Amino acid sequence: MMDFFNDYRKLYLSALSLFVLLTILVAIMPAISNQNNNSPLPTEEVLSDAALAGKALYVANGCVACHTQQVRNLDMDKMWGKRPSIAADYASEHRTDLWRNTATLMGTERTGPDLTDIGNRQPSAEWNLLHLYQPRAVVAESIMPAYPWLFEEKAELEEGDVEIPVPDVFRKGVKGRIVATQDALNLVAYLQSLKQAQLPEAIVAPEFLYKREEKLKAATAGVDDLGLDGVALYAANCQSCHQANGEGLKGAFPPLKGSQIVLDDNPEVLIDVVMNGYDARAEFASMPAIGTNMKLSAAEVAAIINHERTSWGNNARKVSVEEVQKIMDLLKQTAKK
Incomplete structure (x- = not known):
């Protein structure tokens, strides 16, 4: 036994073998199982070329550090989607390339809101572009950094230009027209593509945990809003x-x-x-x-x-x-x- 602890080769090989075994059991085999037993929902839309390019920009600009893309099975997450996220929502995701594994962008922290269904919650391209140029123009309390390098100033608009309706108070001396670059348009295309796919009619959507008691419907038709906030x-x-x-x-x-x-x-x-x-x-x-x-x-x-x-x-x-x-x-x- 002492010979084993005194021989660094045996110690190294034993530790390496244990590490490889645990990696196979804990990471690789479950991943293969998930890949084989889950498939994309039939209602899921394939990302366009612009949205794919926007996804790369989303990664490059570190958006995943502040935004999640996962609706947890908790009542407090109902505002982010109509149902909890399921494995099939991520089944169509693949590695970006051989060296980069940015398949899913589920995130781990919500410094900003969850974006799972942002394409439905905020589908306006104008809003999204203005939000990227200056977040505080649309959300006064926002702590999100601005991304002005995704835009350019032009004296005159050219054919195909998308001008951003920036309020005067946020123009900061800009006298020309503020126009979105292709990168900005691609990033917004990706954000607009983030829509929670509908489940097939045969599948019942799971209910959120800790579901609050539903408000009773009014007995008379004259009630204005059924007590909703x-x-x-x-x-x-x-x-x-x-x-x-x-x-x-x-x-x-x-x-x-x-x-x-x-x-x-x-x-x-x-x-x-x-x-x-x-x-x-x-x-x-x-x-x-x-x-x-x-x-x-x-x-x-x-x-x-x-x-x-x-x-x-x-x-x-x-x-x-x-x-x-x-x-x-x-x-x-x-x-x-």
Whole structure:
């Protein structure tokens, strides 16, 4: 026995053998098993060439250090996706090349929000580009660094240029036009591609752990929002563009404070904008179909618009869930024609 401990060759070979054995048992065999027993969901979309290039930029700029791409099976993660992430969500990921294993970008820390479903939560290209150029232009409390090197200044726009609607306060002496480079467009293409794939109808989506008690539906149709928190829903779905004060961003996103669309006694146009988006006037970026993308219910839409109609000095009447549901059904029927 002493001969074994005194012979460095035996000690070295024994330690190496144990390390190799444990690597095979703990890392390699489970990885092979996962690879053989999981496949991509049929609804998952293949990344475009631009999105693939954007993924490389996402890695190169260290985005994975602050953002996760994993919806944990916890109730607190419901805001990041409609369901917990499953192995199939990552089955289509492969090594970048022989030397780089950046297949999945699940991350380990949420200094910033999870991006698993950001393509649905924030599909606006204009918003994403402005957020990259200056995060505090859209989220005042953001600690994310700006990425101005992904943009260039031009005296005049050329054909194919994508100009960024940067508010004057964030232009910092820039007199020309701020235009996105191809790198910026590719990075945004990758972010827009991050959408949680729908499960096949035959598969029941797993429920989140520690699920909070569902609020009971109102017994009468006159209740305005079924007790949902309109402030929180607005913050999660609208605030990044229209801001907490409802004043929007001049030259980028229109204000809701004092808006005739918001204050109109007939909420049909407002609900149409929430559900189907709006190609705004030339001085504003277009709005994506937030309500449809996020599958907002009539109760959630009612809570959001009632918050908008009664905040920041707005004094329009509250809208009932029943009224919102009728308008949503009408919009669906109109879209089918």
